[in-house]
Amino acid sequence: MSSSCLCDQCSALCCRYFxxxxxxxxxxxxxxxxxxxxxxxxxxxxxxxxxxYLGVYSRCKHxxxxxxxxxYETRPKICREYSTDNCDYHGGEYDWQVLxxxxxxxxxxxxxxxxxxxxxRLKERRRQEREKARTPQLTLVKKPPRPAAxxxxxxxxxxxxxxxxxxxxGPNGNGNGHGNGQAHGNARRPASLRSLPVLPR
Ligand code: SF4
Ligand code: SF4
Numbered sequence: 001m002s003s004s005c006l007c008d009q010c011s012a013l014c015c016r017y018f019x020x021x022x023x024x025x026x027x028x029x030x031x032x033x034x035x036x037x038x039x040x041x042x043x044x045x046x047x048x049x050x051x052x053y054l055g056v057y058s059r060c061k062h063x064x065x066x067x068x069x070x071x072y073e074t075r076p077k078i079c080r081e082y083s084t085d086n087c088d089y090h091g092g093e094y095d096w097q098v099l100x101x102x103x104x105x106x107x108x109x110x111x112x113x114x115x116x117x118x119x120x121r122l123k124e125r126r127r128q129e130r131e132k133a134r135t136p137q138l139t140l141v142k143k144p145p146r147p148a149a150x151x152x153x154x155x156x157x158x159x160x161x162x163x164x165x166x167x168x169x170g171p172n173g174n175g176n177g178h179g180n181g182q183a184h185g186n187a188r189r190p191a192s193l194r195s196l197p198v199l200p201r
Pocket of ligand 1: 006007008010011012013014015082083084087088089090
């Protein structure tokens with residue numbers, strides 16, 4: 001009896017591993033973390049279209065002896081969405097650019113990539129220095145401080161002078177009667193009264 005389903009001819013290749021996208025390593029430490037994945041059994045890492053992936057060969061617990069799914073009705077969404085259009089059996093292997101199946105392969109790749117990255121950074125720094133040397137440098141001239149505003153000094157007014165002639169005189173006027181030019185009582189009058197003109201008799 002011939003089968004119309006491709007899966008019937010396959011040994012369930014897609015149920016024997018899983019793959020996760022991982023961050024692209026940039027530093028020695030990040031490469032070393034990926035090296036750590038690879039020291040474990042059944043692990044592989046690959047780069048496809050500049051993205052990094054971690055793969056683990058691990059048979060699904062629900063794959064039955066006849067290569068059929070044991071939880072077909074309740075299988076995870078990712079299994080439901082998978083189609084034979086471009087699957088492992090039909091479409092062949094992943095389209096990876098680099099595949100690491102051992103920690104040593106990754107370490108060798110990391111050394112090269114880090115050296116290349118360091119060289120790129122050095123070239124960029126030198127380019128920036130050349131650019132800076134070509135650009136005329138603007139020297140900031142500090143504005144001289146403004147001279148402090150000259151404050152007009154007002155003559156110091158003494159109480160005796162503020163009283164006006166009629167109050168500053170001695171016993172004949174409105175002074176304090178001691179002829180010492182000092183006033184009492186009147187000196188505390190408001191300034192508006194103190195400045196009244198003295199009218200001629
Ligand atoms: S989807 Fe493809 S790889 Fe998975 S079982 Fe079917 S034929 Fe095999
Ligand atoms: S749940 Fe079923 S379809 Fe999904 S991986 Fe397991 S056996 Fe395959």
